[in-house]
Every structure is written in structure tokens, then in C-alpha cells.
Amino acid sequence: MSTLTEIAAHNPVEDYLRMDRIPSIWCPGCGIGTTVNSFVHALIRTGTDMKKLIMVSGIGCSGRVGGYIGTDHFHTTHGRAIPFATGLSLANPELNVVVYSGDGDLVSIGGNHLIHAARRNVNLLVICVNNMIYAMTGGQAAATTPPSSMSSTTPYGAFEPDINIPQLVDAAGATYVARWTAFHVKQLETSMAEALKKKGFRFIEVVTPCPTLFQRRNNMGDGLAAMKDYKDRSKIRNGAATHEVAMLPGQEIIVGKFVDRERQDYLTLMRARLGANFQEWIDAPPQVEHEEGEGCGEC
Amino acid sequence: MATIADSLHTGREMQHADPRAVLTGTHFMNGDAAACEGALAAGARFGAGYPITPSTEIVERFAARAPQVGGLFIQMEDELAASITLQGMVWAGQKAFTSTSGPGFSLMMEHIGYAAMTETPCVFFNVQRGGPSTGLPTLPAQGDMMQARFGSHGDYSLIALVPNSPQECFWLAVKAFNLAEQFRVPVMVMMDECVGHMTEKVVIPKAEEIEIFPRRSPSKKPGEFLAYGEIGEDLVPEMASAGEGYKIYVTGMTHDKRGYPLGNADAQRTLITRLFEKISRAEDELTLIDEDHMDDADVAVVSYGITSRVAERAIQLARAKGLKVGRMRLKGVWPFPEKRFREVAQRIKAFVAPELNMGQVVLEVERCAGGHCRTIAMPHPGGTVHRPLDILAAIEKGARA
16 A cells, blocks of 8 residues: 555656656646546556557647657657558557547548548557647637637637537447546546457547637636536436537537447458468468459549 | 669678568569569568559559468558558568559658658659649659659658669569668659550569568667667668567657657758768669760760660660760669769760650759750650650750750
């Protein structure tokens, strides 16, 4: 049993971070660091092998998370964390690949890759920090910005409908879909721990405040006010149908674990398709017939 | 045909190709197929791509061959994805490539820059067709030569090779992977529709005759190793792979020796200068020109890819007329073999530079000529090849200069 003094002297989370990168770049009241705390506790709880854990991210505030975790980290291009991670995961199936990035990166610019990675069921855990805005570039509207919100590129209020991310990844075939807010630190940790133990394409959305660029412009107060807002508006509904969990301004935020199912992952499907020939071929490659492909020539 | 060992001399022990992936024998295959076999012989077991004419046969063949040698091909949702998925495969410790043509090549530009910045050894095959935009999907051009060098934003350096036959597609594919590993750069293999689709004899040697440049794996233990800090005289850092315990930090941002983002002018100068110098210092080694009759030439015909084969006819006709014509066939275009061109310019009357574009590589030729001799451009918008008689007329014009 640790004494209070020992706990104060050493935060076990620090063992999982690159402490030479701390303090982080995030603003006071930002929710990203809170999700990192939950993530590290999930790593501790699951006994995750840090040597095989690979953090991949795109561009944006949340894209910096991987750089604070004490493991291999790939900070890729904007929107393309998932295909990079797909390459890592397929070329070395022993790697435990986690994509940690933001809503703008994963769902807006990278939306197509999100759909197809879920469809293929590549072994990836994707954590999407949804602050509903492009924060790094100064608060522009994203595909996740709620209608009527003020942002720097919607000076008269947003009017595009926003996207319901859990419904999208559920429809595309994710094996695990959950949503929590930065208020739900323990539930988030539990979901992250569950998802770390699963195979296939797993997805967790975390709703977080951006006090600097979203809450402030929309008169929503500071980070603490956001916590109270999430506490008041959230309703835990595990197993909720994902088409019913769209977030509407001022209304309930449905959180919980929505999807937890088994589907064969990409490599399992590939090996099943190739069958017994697979090993045989590696040992004694057959000669390939020399056929030329036919194309329509239009594309 | 020179072997790939010709220019590799870094003191690292070369390895031999894995015989299980080498299709030793005499074949009748097209350039796309030969490029695929070259990639396999070089050790590529992973590939990511997106279908596009006239490059598709490369990945069609790889999709069939890769599972037989313990690899895989994944068809991605677009070229943006393919061009970064392959880099994930590389950082997982594998050799990987993609192939494409004009429109797809345009989409891949950002990730060519990412590969240059993160020093990810990888290979891009571009089987060029007529452009811009959708252009001429089934017909040849060489209009992406400048894009290959400068297409991604910012300043970087890379290597581009240009085969002119299926046999050379095989060898330059092998060389591309070796140079990618040696210099830790993306290497472009700039084919064209004719070279990709022409079918000729291709001799694939035994695996022990194919030399392979191995990954520059770390010489230090985790904890002592810096992701971008273990740099030798050739300015190329050692490379750790994901999952080995090195806790590497890889970013497309300007970074320090640890790989950590560092946003200031000093860091930029240190990094970008090294990315250029690791290539420029190796100019002699990277000067890949097939020369003939250059000793007493008055005119040098500079060409590459399919155009070099048309130009060869013009050179024969000119020699039959008694003209002193030499051949400078580029097998490597980037880095441009500047030193050699400056030397030649001192003692010839003219360069004649036919290419299937409105004038791209000729700009480099003219720059290196520096006014010491004439440079005769032979622009062509593509869709077919030059007429040998037109090149002959240019040679005659050059000889009169």
C-alpha cells in the first residue's frame, strides 16, 4: 500500500510518458491531457507491452498525444494517420498500433481512410478526440462542428449538418465503438482498456472542450464549465443504436459503449482465403504464368 | 548490363537476394512485370497501390506474387493512402513500394515530401502517360520529370531513375530499392507507357548474383540510440524500426537528432542542408549515364526512357552520314549529373535533347551547358514518340553550330 508521500513523489503515469517533452503544448482547460491520463491508466491496467505499442497520429492538437507517450511514435501527414498505421499493422502483426488524433484529422480530411480501415477491419485502435473544431489552426469549422456554432470560418454561425461519428464507424464495420466525454475519466479508461484487449478496428470518440477556440467563442465558459455541462447533459446508454446518438446543441450527449462485436480481422480473412497454399508457397514458390492484364484504358 | 554492385560502396556488407523471390530464367515480359520482379528480387515483400493505367500491371502481378513469398499487397482507397501505407510498412521493418501514373502521382506528392523529411527508404514507380489531368491514359509521355524532382512542397532532394527497356526495368527496380536504403530517400522509377507496356526478353539472374543493400539498422542499444543522430560520413542516419524498443519519434516537422519537433531556423538549416548534402556528396556515384562515342563527339544526344530508343535510330542515321554524334542516355535523372554535363559542354558543339514533354530535363541540360555549347530542345506533347528523322535534323543543325 502506497503512502500519500510516495504517491506525491512519483506519479506512475510518468513512467509511460516522454517526460522530456513535458509540459505539453495544450492550453489550460483543454481536454486532451485528460484523455491521455485515462489512456495511460488503461495501458497500466492492461499491462500493455510498451515495446510493441506504436502511437500514430496526424496533424492537430490531438495529433501531438503520441509524442508524449513513451513509445515509438509516428507523427504523419494531415488525415493520413490511419493508412500509415494500416501499413505498420499489416507488415508486422505483432505491433499493437494505436491511432490517436482529432476529429478534423480523422473524420474531416481523413474520413475516407476511417471508413475503409473499419471496413477492412485492420487491427487498429483509433482514439478520436472530438473538440468540434480545428483548434491548432485557430478555430475553424470542422465536419463535427455543431450547427449554429461560431467559428473563425463560420462568422455568422455554422449551418452545415455535423457528422455522427459512431454511426459512421459502426456502419463501416468497427468491432468496438464507444463515446465518452472528458468528464468520464474512469469510464473512458475502462473502454480504452477493453479496446486495447480486442482485435480488429476499434474506435473511441472522446468529446473534449477547447476553451480557447470553441467554448469561448460560443459563450460556453471555461474548461471547468465544460465539465459541468458534460456532467449535466450526458446520459450513459450502453448498447444504444448508433443512429440515435447524434449530438445536438444543448441536448443530451449520449455516451457509453455502443458496439462490441467479433469480426474476423483483415489478416485472418486474408490467410483464410489463401488457405493451406500459403505456407507451401513460401517454402516453394510456384512459377507464375506470364499473362498480361487487360484494362479498359479509361482510368 | 552493369550489375547493381557498380556504384555501391559504403563499407556496409552487401547481402544477396532471397532465392525464393527471384524468378531466375529467361522471360518474355513487359516492363511493368519486370519492374515488379525487380522489386521482389530487391526484397520488397509489401506494396500498397491504387489501380491506374498504364501502371496497374505492376501491382496486379505483385498481388499474385507477394503471398507466395510471405508478403502482401493491399489495394488502398486512393493514392493518398497508398503512398503513406507503404511508409508504415517500411517503418515496420520491411521494404515496400507503390506504383502509379500521372493523376495518382499528383496525389502522392505530399507523401514523397514526408518520405524525404522522415528519411523513409521507399520506391515509387511512375509509369508516365500524357497529361495534364486525365490526359492520355493509354499513351506515353515523359511529362512528370520535373514533378518527380520538385512536386512536393518545400526543399528536398531525391533520386529518380529512368529505364528504357523491360530488362532495365528489372535492374533499375533493384537499384532503386538499394539506393533508397543507402541514402534513406524516396526513389522514383520514372517509366513511361511504352517502356511499361513493351514486351521483350528479360533475363533474371540467380539470386546470388543480385546484391542487396540492407537496412541501416542501429549499431547502438535502446536508450543510447538517437533516431536521427547516428550519422556517418555519408550523412545518412541509421534507422530503427517500430517495435524494437528504441522509442523512436518520427515526424514530418522539422526535427532535431532525437526526431523531436524543433521549430526554428537553426534546426531547419541543419536538417535541410543535410538532406541535400547526403545526395549531392554522392554525385559521382549517382551519375548514371549510358554513353557511347562521346570521345570525339560534336553533338551529344541526351535522352531517356522510350525517347532514347527512338533517338538511337537517329544517332545511327547521323553516323552513317559521317556526323560525330555521341549518346548520353540518362539512366538516372535526379540528382542531375551536373558535373559530367559541364565537362562535356566544354568540348562539343551542341546537346540535342528530345523528350516527351514541352521541355523539362532540357532546362537542366541548358543550365549545365552554361552557354559553352548550343542546347537544342525537342519538345513533344506526348501521345506518341518522336520521329527519328526529326531528331536527325536536330543533330545536323547542332553539328553545323
